[in-house]
Amino acid sequence: MHLAKRLDEEGIGAAGALMAAAKTRVDLDTSKELSYLLYSICEKRNWAKTALLFNMLGSEWSEIEKAARNAPIPMTQGMFDFTPEED
Numbered sequence: 001m002h003l004a005k006r007l008d009e010e011g012i013g014a015a016g017a018l019m020a021a022a023k024t025r026v027d028l029d030t031s032k033e034l035s036y037l038l039y040s041i042c043e044k045r046n047w048a049k050t051a052l053l054f055n056m057l058g059s060e061w062s063e064i065e066k067a068a069r070n071a072p073i074p075m076t077q078g079m080f081d082f083t084p085e086e087d
Contacts, residue, residue, distance in 0.1 A: 003064070004035065004057040012060060016067020023068065032061050 003022075007015035019028065035057045042051035057064075 003031070004053050007057055007060060007064065008053055012063050012067050013071075015060075015064045016069075017071040019064055019068035020071035028065075032058065035061070 003015055003018055006018045035054050039051055039054035039058060042048075042054060
């Protein structure tokens with residue numbers, strides 16, 4: 001859901017960055033299959049706007065993967081604390 005929203009609101013580069021950040025915690029192959037399943041469900045229920053969102057995600061998947069491979073590795077704040085300890 002977050003990937004589809006990021007793609008819709010911020011584009012392929014931002015979706016790729018999110019994919020890169022999530023790839024260690026999420027099975028991307030299953031996520032791709034899920035996007036097609038959600039598209040199908042939305043289409044059957046006549047939820048056109050949401051169906052288009054998931055169709056776009058599935059259609060752009062390979063481009064998002066390319067963007068993810070080129071995305072910088074995200075650093076989390078506080079990962080390294082280089083401040084000297086006070087005595």
